[in-house]
Amino acid sequence: MRSFVPITIDATWIAVDITTVKEIGGPLTWIALPTASAALPGVTAWRGRAIAVVDLASLLGAGQRLTSPTGRGRTLYLQQGTSTLAVPVDAVREPVMVPDENVRLPRARNEAFCTGELDVEGHTTLVVDLGVLLEGHRPAAASAPH
């Protein structure tokens, strides 16, 4: 069995692994960075640390992009390895437990962070792993300079 927290952005249903969820909070105040990526457009303060803000709407092409300084109605704080991420969303649903075999490969998405698909309350729900997203954003000591 696997457990997920379903979330929505506009009409898009998304699920994250419940073991990554550290906190579910209210609206977020964040600040945009001038040369940030669309996926990680800015930063916020959480528990005495600065953490990256993820714009799932931009990543998935679902709904309006975040606009600093406000987020969405709710915020998921996710732990991905040593990184903590703030993910503004419109709504957070009741966690669900599903058998492994009910998590299928995503049919309409092929991005690396889209790891599966399941049905929640009759909605096709995309499983995302934001840890995959971070791999391209961490400093790579071995990468050659441009």
Added chain:
Amino acid sequence: MVHVHDPRVRWSVQASQVLQIVAADEWPAAPAVDVFAALAPAPHPGADARRVVIVRGAGGRETALVASGPISVADVDAGDVLPLPVELTRTALAISAIIVAPDASLSLLLDPLAIATPDAALREEPCPSRS
């Protein structure tokens, strides 16, 4: 800390790194750098005439930063300065931290040593070949 209340984003720089603050048209040297140009064009100066904040940049060069908005000077507790997380340091080279104000609003702390200036880019760019 010197704080610039730019309508695009509030930013700050350590007061010890600021050499002077002057009206933009009184700065005769290289063009001022607009660190936040990628967010939006600098707003037209209104009641606050546009000024530049002169900081000591990389290589000891004086670097002028476009300051669009009111400027204030205020102490900041060290605990309110939060370094950027590693996943953002690659894309936000000129920003070293965020500052949390007492009202929980945020400001970006600039690192003058990491600001790319147009004249520095020209110096580093190889000469085009003439074939």
